[in-house]
Amino acid sequence: MDSAPKRAKRLESAISFCLLAVLFLIAVGLFLKQSDSDMGRFGIYTAVPGLSSQKSEGNGPETTLGTLAPTGFEPLSEPQAYTEENLYEKINGKAPLYIESGFRKLFTQRFVSKDDQNLWMELFLFDMGTAKNAFSVYSVQRRPDAAPMSSVEDRKGGQTMQFAYKTTNALYFAIDKYYVELVGSAESQELLEAMLAIAGKIPAQLAAKDTEIAELRLFPQENIVPDSFKLHSAGVFGFEGLTDTFTARYTFDGSSLTAFLSRRQNAQDAQLVAESYYKFLINNGGVDKPLINKNIEAKVVEFYGTTEIVFTTGPFLAGIHEAQNQQTAEKLAEMLINKLKEVAN
Amino acid sequence: MDKQNNKKPVGRREFLRWAGKAGISIAAASTVSYLLYDATGPQPHRPADDLVTLPDFSVKQQPGRTMSIVKGSDRVKTVDKAIELLGGIERFVKPGETVAIKPNVAFASPPMLGATANPQLVAEVVRLCYGRARAKKVIVTDNPINDPASCFTLSGIGKAAEANGAKVILPKPHLFKHTTLKGGRLIKDWPVFYEPLAKADKLIGIAPVKDHHRSGASMSMKNWYGLLGGRRNIFHQDINTIIAELAMMVKPALVILDGTEVMITNGPTGGSASDLRRTNTLIASTDMVAADCCGCGLLNLRVSDLPYLAKAASAGAGTTDYESLKPKFATIS
């Protein structure tokens, strides 16, 4: 038995090394192959270089969203556009909210960090037709954990954004006729910075101007809960007749109440809607109450323990909703009436 | 590791032989791979060239000889007369041709219950084809609902056909081919009982007039349901459309609608002699829509009661106004 290791002959050695070289080449080939893959075939998108200059279908500055990519980020997959017909494919059950509020088109674009595939965000650009509509969908969807923008962030954003708030992983704002959401895949400061950068570029890209919503100034400022304005397009408080109604919340002595107003076509129309709403309250169990405050003219209804007030001033229909006590409600109503009278004159 | 000095020279010849064999094997393997190479992989849909179309068996129209209605109690005599009125069997079957007869053999049911075509009627048509028409071959076939062999036996049609020289063809899987009806919504890539018809020159349908719970009535158009294969009962979900599409798909030379004893109730299987009523009418027609429109009257139905009649007419398979065809009448006492 020869147990001593044999010396390999030269040819054997050479061939062995060649075979090992083949293995090495296989390893190299595998390594190259593993990074070259289209994860889209799994339904997961990967960055497609060169997409920044690509246009999606349609026309308008919304189609070059890829150019909004901030430094360190690049567009991820194709930009998409949705109309009323297929909106639900993208946002499912939320579609009716937008469609009822004048929705025209939705443009979406994803951006991904060049360094970290897991850090990505999606831009939702809703064309709502008018600034009011955009404000409406912006305001009614305000998240409970919304945080206001700090002034530093606002500056980074390029211009002070009137209607904007952020949450731990997203940025929401309304500008001109657009309602914009930037939703990130993670709670990350880097993502937020990138979102602010995009938000800064958008007004220029879309020729969007910060538009004033006139009705917001009609609400008395005293005791108002900041950023509590909402514009309900399709009815509020369970009554479909109260379309296009602004609401704002107030706190008086610890108790909260809501003021609402809606500009109608003319004084008659305002009266008609006011009467319908009053009747609606009575028919559903409300009890008419006499006014305590004799300075104002309004209908007061006690509705299951809360006070409702309805009145008209010129073309405005307005009132108070869900006040804890009648005095406070009437006080706020008076403030509101005075403000409206100023404008009506 | 490689060749040593004491290698015999024949090793080189061996080497070449092996190398040759190896080379041929490699070439063979590569060729096979190349020829069978499939870059796209299997697809979910059948390729179009696998589909067939049923042949058009219809004969030339002759005005005034589209439809005949004969009254009489003896089917053998009434069918002879009915065909004679349309120009005789020779108009439909030429000498040396192969004729496929498709009677209603749907159920393993005795002839007296009227759920299937009458065997004497089938026998007479077979005789006419061989006799006056001098056909070369007559086949009698159907794809029944119940077990095929039992249906042909218990209905008496098998024996009637064979006793007169016709061949019975029972359905077998390889006799079905897939078809898509042009302009059809339902018959898409669906198996039909193709082979027996593909080999025939003419097609004649023979159907009794029956009440039908789902479609209202089962007459000459519904008879072609027996050419469908697969899980065809799914078409009951849209019964009127499928009957109309059958009328579009099948173009027979002649249909014979037997209203001698109609199944007035409890169709399509019946089950009791009391389900039948004697109406002593036999209809022969080259327009099956018209035939059915005439036949429905025997069940006390109107054309408007059977939506498939209008559907088939609007698809161009015939006319619902059978009287406009000026049918020929006769009575055999």
Next chain:
Amino acid sequence: MKIVTARRISQIFFFLLFVWFCIASTVGGKIWQIRGWPVNWFLQLDPLVAIGTILTTHTLYAPLIWALVTVILTIIFGRFFCSWVCPFGSLHHFAGFLGNRSKPTPKKIQLNKYRKAQCIKYLVLIVFLTMAAFPSIGASLQTGLLDPISLISRSFNLLLLPVLDSSVNFVSATPRFYEGAWLIFAVFLSAVLLNLVIPRFYCRLICPLGALFGILGRFAVWRIGKNQSLCSDCKLCERNCEGGCEPAGNIKISECVLCFNCLDDCGDDVISYQTGPSLAGEITGPDISRRGFVLSLIGGIFAVPAVRLSGKLSRNWHHKVIRPPGALAEEEFLKRCIKCGQCMRICPTNVIQPAGFEAGLENLWTPVLNNRIGSSGCQLNCVACGQVCPTSAIRPITLDEKRGIGKFADAGPIKLGTAFIDRNRCLPWSFGLPCIVCEENCPVSPKAIYTREYFNTIRGGVMTVRKAQGKTVETVENTMEADKFATGDYYCVFAGEKPVKIAANSENSIEISENFAKKPAEGDKIAIQVRLQRPYIDIEKCIGCGICEHECPVSGRKAIRVSAEGETRSADRILLLKT
């Protein structure tokens, strides 16, 4: 460097590569996830897969062209795959080495003798290839049962990996389950343990791939043999012979797996890898008797039709065989599935399971969905299984095709089956308990599950009024459980009016949220009703994804179950007339 060293390195390389592919088969973009890793490479290199599918489908699926490389190299060099590449072979090699290394040399030589039983693998191969080729009753691809790459792929992916990962949870965050893994375990363990009886038992006696290589290597240009007729006959060459090919005498070329151990062990340096025949004689072809050949041919010819008499491919089809999205119709599927388990491995929700015997012998280890296992039925936006199927038994569909959008909007979504509600077990249908978990989780839009409101008087719910004041109704009976009806699902009905929601209750009174139109008086009867939302399936929209079945709270035999009727892949199992 010795050639055996190169061989050992090669074995380790390919074995580790194989293990890496098993680990990396997770959906994701990280380097340890699938990315671009060609996890099917071993199966694509395997000529038994290629030849099997050529025989059943008469096509060579493009990615399997790698098999041509293996075939060409085998034709030139011999059965190199078995001892240089095959991970199962390396496993047996190592097990045999461990089990037999302490045995004395004469015993080892005796263990490595050629046995007639080594012809069994050729018969196995003939049976499989005949089953695949015989066309009239239908071809069936069963090579996956014993194909070593399929076998080790199943064993690692469905058995070893989940077991090893269950403690570290690296590959999968939640434990993975595979039904019938016990049988895979039994087969795997037997194969490995048999190496203690005869080294490389599986490779020598059973492996149909080895048999195929043995046949292909007949005309090998280079082969092992003696290059001198003078040899001291010490038989040391057979001490570590892996193939059992007897290089000392008439070497059986078709058994030689090119391990080169003989070359290394030979004390006299007479063994070489040469282009001429061995000077001690050689036998090139496999040693099968004519009887064996004919018997296996007949066995293969009859096996498929015999198995198919059960009717499982026609009317007797099993309703629980729900295949993954993109699977071909059953007969075509069975022509391509090699039971490798890749789809089961990659499925992110662990819903794809290896079938057992319940659906017929041909279905063993083919993929079927079991919606109770895993994290959620078949996810709406996932098409991973088709992307990894090496033979396209599950087609590599796009998300658009699965969802029925874009180009595929006319065809509609791919349906795996249809969900059916078992009303006898459903909480709102039979037990008066509110629940709409299935409807909530139905992922399609509009939903395929909808509900209809239904009010039902609860057991013992008819009460007599003692006094009604404001919104409080006191009852004579004292039987209610305090606040049981305060959940918002309970309503009170009086005098045929619309049910009024109950806000709160005590043992003998209820608080209603709105007043009745007519005020109840003492002695009047009221009824406590529960508001149920009873689910219904809209079978036009149901895609059979099974998420509802997975979520149904009746967790044993689910109250909503998917079965395969209505699956798009089978024209003869449709439920609805397509318009």
